[in-house]
Amino acid sequence: MRTLMLIAMLGLAGCGTLGSLSSGDSGPFRGGFRGASNEVDGVRFRTRVSATSEDARSFATATRSAGRSLSGALEAGRVRAVEYCITRFGGSDIDWALGPDRPVEEVALDESGALVLTGRCITR
Structure with a gap:
C-alpha cells in the first residue's frame, strides 16, 4: 500500500x-482568498475577494493593475470568484451584478486602477 x-x-x-x-x-x-494572484495571458494579476454580506454568498473581487490587460483582469477576477464559490459553497454558479461577461469597452476601473466584479454564489 x-x-x-x-x-x-x-x-x-x-x-x-x-x-x-x-x-x-x-x-x-x-x-484564504485575500491577495491571491494568478497569471492570465502572461500577465500576473493580484485579486482580492471579500464577502459583502453576512452569509458570505455575496462577494466583491478587486483585481489590481487591471489597465495592463482589461480582458486578462476580467478573467483573473472571474477565476478567483469561481474558486471562492466552489470552496465556500461547493459550486461555481454565480449570479453576477457586475460580471466578467461585459464587453471590455464597458469596463470601468476604480480610483486605484483596480477592476471590481460583484456577484452572489447561488450553489447549494
Whole structure:
C-alpha cells in the first residue's frame, strides 16, 4: 500500500500538481482568498475577494493593475470568484451584478486602477 501511495505522489509531483495543490498564492488550498494572484495571458494579476454580506454568498473581487490587460483582469477576477464559490459553497454558479461577461469597452476601473466584479454564489 505504501508503494502505491509513493508512486501516486511521485506522479503528482512530477507533473507539478502536488506543488500547486499545497503551496503558493494561487493554489486552491492556500487557506484564504485575500491577495491571491494568478497569471492570465502572461500577465500576473493580484485579486482580492471579500464577502459583502453576512452569509458570505455575496462577494466583491478587486483585481489590481487591471489597465495592463482589461480582458486578462476580467478573467483573473472571474477565476478567483469561481474558486471562492466552489470552496465556500461547493459550486461555481454565480449570479453576477457586475460580471466578467461585459464587453471590455464597458469596463470601468476604480480610483486605484483596480477592476471590481460583484456577484452572489447561488450553489447549494
